[in-house]
Amino acid sequence: NIFFLHLDKKQMRKKSIHACQSTDKDVIKEAPAENLMTNLSNAYASDLLPSKEGEDLTKCFLLRVVNILLHYIEKTFDVKSKILDFHHPHQLLEGLDGFDLELSDHPESLEQLLVDCTDTLKYGVKTGHPRYFNQLSSGLDVIGLAGEWLTATANTNMFTYEIAPVFTVMETVLLKKMCEIIGWRETEADGIFSPGGSISNLYGILVARYKQYPEIKARGMAVLPCIVLFVSEQGHYSIKKAAATLGIGTDNVIEVKCDERGKMIPAELEKNILQAQRKGQTPFCVVATAGSTVFGAFDPLHDIADICEIHRLWMHVDAAWGGGLLLSRKHSYKLSGIERADSVTWNPHKLMGVPLQCSALLTREKGLLGACNQMQAEYLFQPDKVYNINFDTGDKTVQCGRHVDVFKLWLMWKAKGTYGFEVQIDRYMELAKYFYKVLKKKDNFKLVFDAEPEFTNVCFWYFPPRLKHIPKSFERDQELQKIAPKIKAQMIVEGTVMLSYQPCGDKVNFFRMVFSNPATRQTDVDYLIDEIQRLGKDL
Amino acid sequence: NIFFLHLDKKQMRKKSIHACQSTDKDVIKEAPAENLMTNLSNAYASDLLPSKEGEDLTKCFLLRVVNILLHYIEKTFDVKSKILDFHHPHQLLEGLDGFDLELSDHPESLEQLLVDCTDTLKYGVKTGHPRYFNQLSSGLDVIGLAGEWLTATANTNMFTYEIAPVFTVMETVLLKKMCEIIGWRETEADGIFSPGGSISNLYGILVARYKQYPEIKARGMAVLPCIVLFVSEQGHYSIKKAAATLGIGTDNVIEVKCDERGKMIPAELEKNILQAQRKGQTPFCVVATAGSTVFGAFDPLHDIADICEIHRLWMHVDAAWGGGLLLSRKHSYKLSGIERADSVTWNPHKLMGVPLQCSALLTREKGLLGACNQMQAEYLFQPDKVYNINFDTGDKTVQCGRHVDVFKLWLMWKAKGTYGFEVQIDRYMELAKYFYKVLKKKDNFKLVFDAEPEFTNVCFWYFPPRLKHIPKSFERDQELQKIAPKIKAQMIVEGTVMLSYQPCGDKVNFFRMVFSNPATRQTDVDYLIDEIQRLGKDL
Known part of the structure; x- marks a missing residue:
């Protein structure tokens, strides 16, 4: 949709020289928008800094990357976007729609690298999505992210x-x-x-x-x-x-x-x-x-x-x-x-x-x-x-x-203060309590522990209608064992929500809900429950 | 120097809504320049995504951070900039010019966080500077950096x-x-x-x-x-x-x-x-x-x-x-x-x-x-x-x-091709040979090994005039042992160049030059030799 300026290498050099001579203020005010529209099909990594006159091209390339990342961040927090677009390992290895993971002796253009970046994100998992509950580490903290970008730039x-x-x-x-x-x-x-x-x-x-x-x-x-x-x-x-x-x-x-x-x-x-x-x-x-x-x-x-x-x-x-x-x-x-x-x-x-x-x-x-x-x-x-x-x-x-793993934490602490972390964590605890209370009322769900959660983990089984009224027995559990993996597989394929499950001791496969994602709202919790029922009811 | 638009929180919200309604194309074309001029003194981490209407503010904040990073990258590759602005640990702990490392219960504004980011880089070490030779890992690869930014954003x-x-x-x-x-x-x-x-x-x-x-x-x-x-x-x-x-x-x-x-x-x-x-x-x-x-x-x-x-x-x-x-x-x-x-x-x-x-x-x-x-x-x-x-x-x-440590490597391999790495590495080897040949001719330098280097490490002593003609002895070596640390201390204080030294077995403190920094040119090698002589001649 964006109109690309096609520049050959020679023109690029000229542009760079021009930009170097302009004042800082000009670069800041004018460069970004212009940079985002430059086509980099004829530019290569070897043209970037520390290459002579590589300054403008470097800015242009990095801003193009940042633009891709900003777009991804926006999607991450958009509850209507899919968490992932699932493909099997062999599909990725074989190459998807021109996304070729194989390495070559020869360089790719900067424009192609931007496509690679987009594809890498496209086939990945949005761990900051409001409905990503898969791990104890989830969410995308914008301050922490900025901290990590700076850490990478300082590269020490x-x-x-x-x-x-x-x-x-x-x-x-x-x-x-x-x-x-x-x-x-x-x-x-x-x-x-x-x-x-x-x-x-x-x-x-x-x-x-x-x-x-x-x-x-x-x-x-x-x-x-x-x-x-x-x-x-x-x-x-x-x-x-x-x-x-x-x-x-x-x-x-x-x-x-x-x-x-x-x-x-x-x-x-x-x-x-x-x-x-x-x-x-x-x-x-x-x-x-x-x-x-x-x-x-x-x-x-x-x-x-x-x-x-x-x-x-x-x-x-x-x-x-x-x-x-x-x-x-x-x-x-x-x-x-x-x-x-x-x-x-x-x-x-x-x-x-x-x-x-x-x-x-x-x-x-x-x-x-x-x-x-x-x-x-x-x-x-x-x-x-x-x-x-x-x-x-x-x-x-x-x-x-x-x-350097400390800077992002330090910056987040500055940004939130100790009390800011507290507010966030107390909210997770409230959500866990809410989730627990809702599940307790539903007769097609069963909590692994009956008591109110002490932490943000809430473990539970979902019983499809055909299993709901069967009393606990070895045979029933054999069937129940298959439910969570099947629902999870479907979640992954549809990309609507991600949640973990596991067996534990004599307990067959159950789901583990966990709150550590700042993007999660009460409506996402409600959605999860509906989604499990939707995906599981005919199993 | 930049004119900042002062917005209170309410105005910010309004702005965000407006930006959300505009098309993608508009955001890309117009947002950056505008974002860079927004003052964030009244905005806090809690206003960013996943906060409702936090989208525009998030973009604005991240672009401001990127602007700081781009400026730092430019300085990093500028041979005339200092590698570091040295301060002692106690000075950093006590707080320098309003750069306060202590953590608080309460949040700082986003504007202050940007100042913190600038200060963090200001008092750090530019490991990508053409005259940074201090470690086996040096240099700042722009593609690798982009890869690391994406990795941080994917946060998995x-x-x-x-x-x-x-x-x-x-x-x-x-x-x-x-x-x-x-x-x-x-x-x-x-x-x-x-x-x-x-x-x-x-x-x-x-x-x-x-x-x-x-x-x-x-x-x-x-x-x-x-x-x-x-x-x-x-x-x-x-x-x-x-x-x-x-x-x-x-x-x-x-x-x-x-x-x-x-x-x-x-x-x-x-x-x-x-x-x-x-x-x-x-x-x-x-x-x-x-x-x-x-x-x-x-x-x-x-x-x-x-x-x-x-x-x-x-x-x-x-x-x-x-x-x-x-x-x-x-x-x-x-x-x-x-x-x-x-x-x-x-x-x-x-x-x-x-x-x-x-x-x-x-x-x-x-x-x-x-x-x-x-x-x-x-x-x-x-x-x-x-x-x-x-x-x-x-x-x-x-x-x-x-x-995730693999993406940046994968992206660099795509960007350079195997041959691109080869060109870079062969150049380091050439520089090492050049450095060795120049040192060999100088009578105030002595190589630790007389033979041509097999790799990019070149180890050598510098002899100030007062030690140059004294034959090797315990007493001479006691003096020589002090030379490299003194020159190094001066290098750090002046911030012109960074090079490592160490003793080894019966060999007293000697410098280890090493080439792994793509920004280093032959002129930087010449500079290093001159600088050692300048800093060491009166020791």
Whole structure:
């Protein structure tokens, strides 16, 4: 629909020179509209900056990209747009309507790249759509997005203050704030941002092991007794992954039984600890969960802390999902006792809505992360630098290079204030309550737990008419097991809504609704219920 | 300088409504220029999308951000701009000129956020500046940047095809291409993108251990013999970090001696392996380095592969830095033998200039990563999905959530073609040769190695006049040790150029020049030499 100016390379160069000579004000006022209309079929990446005279072309290309992104953002928030336009992997691999994923020896024009960008978004999933409920991380925060665009433009690395002065100091500020919110009185709490909750959990267990057995670093597991750790059967699978990776072994992760709501039973923990000791195993760490993935359950942290104190065990709290609730004065009591933890995982990219990835591992004792991980590489961490090298935080992690994950969170905190996060999170809790109440009244839905939700997770089954009146039995459950996947498949194909399901223990496939998407309104909740009934009624 | 329209919130709403009603074409043609002039002092994050009528404000805000970024990009490539405006950590913490890093309970206006963005960039480091030589990752690739902006906008997670259909398939395409370039004939090679080279190296060793001892996953190191691995004394420190993390212990990383160029000596490796066996240790893995961090050395891969074959050891090649050289038909022979490796780390965010983070771990045997890491979490990896679940790659890694690092690389490959990368890399090699030749002629500079560089690293000392004629001695070296840090400190304070230095073994602090920045020209190399002389002559 847009009229494109066709320019050949020579003309492009001339234009660039002209633009360079114009004043800043002119560029800002005039360039965008003009840039958006320029055709780039004869321009290539090699013509962009740092190529000489590439300035105007660079602006033009980036504005064209931004235009595509703005259009996508608009669609994302439009409840009437489809969440996705589903295709199978083999279709994408074979190439769809000229969208060819194969790589070539030769370059494509900038115009073709813009088409590629459009296609990439076209065949993707709009995770910020008001009816996208598929994961704990959802929504598209505009401030966070701006933060990520800036981060990409700054394109630096968190390992030293030298090349990331602002970002490393921001990390310090954020970690301090988060430690305060947890309630650690220590002025010296510590932490690090890592690439996701699984890595943060791994770091927590790594530090726990090091604290108890500092000789591990040099001499390995060979010099340790048979160490074991504990996590509830509803804890995240990353704990087992960490145990496998760290050389502890998944057999040495002891799963503690939960009550009917999915909370760890403290008496079971105590029993498991004593059992392990009798078997000659050496307990060293308990992982409590604050906001479990499926049920949104909060383990009783004070009871667990008591047990950890008695047995002198490290207490790690996996609050990847639930950590954000600390920002709600109304609901933070659900994490009461977290201030007694030795380490905490908290993912701002979940409940707080920060773009992926943004996860923190926090430790109460300062210096442990450094002692555990540092190798003092001389090419990065020179002692004879011009500034206070305590801000060279790279040696506190297993990583060397580290992506800047803090800026978007910092900018969002500035933009919303702590109270802004609170308002958002309290609203999710209200929505969860509303959803729960509506479902409770419907006789073709059944809640997995009858009680009011403690968090934003609401788990439920949908019963098509043919199954509604059949009493629970193995055969009935065999049929019920197939319902959620079939409805989900249909949701994906139609692209109207996205929701997760899973089986759990003796419970056959059920849906997990979860609220963490700021775009979701009450009407979207109503829509979801109608949609499930529409898609499921004849199954 | 720009005239700002002052709008209160009510006016803003009215404006938005108007914009919504206008056609797409109008928005594209008229909005940008107008948006750039709107003052946002009375607008807040809560007014943006998904807020009702937030569409126009969202566009306006994001375009204002992009305007700041475009201005920064322009400055980045301007050789006359400073690379950084240095301040100490305490100055940033205390607040500079109204740039306050502290977080508040209350929100800031969007206008203030724009100021924060400007300040963040102002006090940062321009890693794309033509005279930024500080790290192996440098430069700002405009296509990669566009790719990262799109990635941030799509804001999804690599764990399942379900929510990242295009990106997971792109990962498959890229991994296949990279495996082919390595020279693996297997049609079934495998791999994963990870958050950086250190994690990729860790994954390599993790898979090596699992292949030899699959019982490790469940039972831990307790059931293994005392396993040891080998890496050259010039290998990256992440190997030791990995050994500490994996529970192997740093003592069980045996450092193999290097020749005068920094290459592993195969005879020494053989000797170390036999020694370890005599001591009752069990070798399981050799890490060869293709492009060492400081010297840019390439270990003799064929000789190492021969030894690994004889002793049945896993061969991991850390080509984080050197991997990109495979794209140069002229220079790829330096990695000859890499096709015999079992696993390879290759960071496109280094020599290939992809924005941070972009690192791949590649394995020759398909399925090992999955077998080693999978835990089959039912809430993510449901077996009863509508599509081919082989594309749900999340269980191949230790991570759960995983940032999309592939799109920017894919887009750059489309934009440049394989040959485009080659041209860029060959140019770095030419610049390194030029730099070496110029230094060789200067009697106040001394090369750490006399021979022509094999890679883009060039290590050298600068001798101020007072040290130039003093023969090598302990006392002379004590003085020389202080020269590079002093020059570097001055470089940072003046912001003219950034270059890394380090000591190494018996060699006191020397500079490491490295070429991986596409903006660097020959004149910048000349400038660097002049600048070192200017800053160092009176030291």
